[in-house]
Amino acid sequence: MQQSRKPENEIKAIIEAWADAVRRHDLSGILAHHEQDILMFDVPPPLQSRGMDEYKKTWDLFFKYHKPSQAFDIEELAITAGKDVAFAAAIMRCGSDTLSGPPEEGGFLFRLTIGLRNVDGAWRIAHEHHSVPSTD
DSSP states (O other): OOGGGOHHHHHHHHHHHHHHHHHHTOHHHHHTTEEEEEEEEOSSSOSEEEHHHHHHHHHHHHHHHSOTTSOEEEEEEEEEEOSSEEEEEEEEEESSOOTTSOOOTTOEEEEEEEEEEEETTEEEEEEEEEEOOOOO
């Protein structure tokens, strides 16, 4: 198998493209590799979104507070992939410490877990879970 076709490399490229689309506020790019029956657990309400229509709506709130080109950067990424399913766990930075500019007020780190399915040879995001550490 060629190195570029390794599942972990394909999944990493999907996650990097997703993060780049978020930075650009490109909704079609954000949705490009998601399943229609996506299940997402998020930090702000709603706590749970089921299906593409609900998932799309969550980005309206995000775009209201996140300016295009602000950080939405992968700090750490670990991927475990089998033949048909995979998951990725990441530490992400949102809104601060962009690679191309100075830190901005109000940024934070969050945790991201993504579950993927291999559908007809293409990796598709079936689950997203965003969380922040408790301050208690």
